[in-house]
Amino acid sequence: MPDRDVALKPKTVVKPKVEKPRLYKVLLHNDDYTPREFVTLVLKVVFRMSEETSYRVMMTAHKFGSAVVVVCTRDIAETKVKEAMDLAKDAGMPLLFTAEPEE
Ligand code: TYC
Numbered sequence: 001m002p003d004r005d006v007a008l009k010p011k012t013v014v015k016p017k018v019e020k021p022r023l024y025k026v027l028l029h030n031d032d033y034t035p036r037e038f039v040t041l042v043l044k045v046v047f048r049m050s051e052e053t054s055y056r057v058m059m060t061a062h063k064f065g066s067a068v069v070v071v072c073t074r075d076i077a078e079t080k081v082k083e084a085m086d087l088a089k090d091a092g093m094p095l096l097f098t099a100e101p102e103e
Contacts, residue, residue, distance in 0.1 A: 022101055024077035026069040028061045029096040036062065038093060043069065046084045071102060 026047075028039070036058055043054035047069055060067035070080065077099035088095035 034093045034095040
């Protein structure tokens with residue numbers, strides 16, 4: 001017969017610790033030379049933005065000096081920055097994208 005007075009020890013619940021990947025911001029920086037149309041083209045091609053969104057992001061950088069383009073993992077951020085910078089370099093434009101960790 002089972003002994004009902006025996007207190008069972010609670011089982012330890014093991015919670016797996018999964019670290020959240022640190023997120024990175026891709027920033028677009030203004031300059032005085034790159035045509036607005038070229039900036040929006042790069043945003044559309046590399047970041048898959050619509051005409052409207054790319055224009056808005058470009059104008060934000062134009063007016064305020066920089067704009068956040070996207071927030072993503074480090075790998076993706078660095079790949080996107082490289083793709084965008086390669087297009088700019090090939091076209092002889094000083095356009096600058098950078099990636100930095102989010103606070
Ligand atoms: N300031 C540029 C011009 O007037 C346009 C521009 C906008 C360039 C945003 C870069 O990130 C940029 N031709």
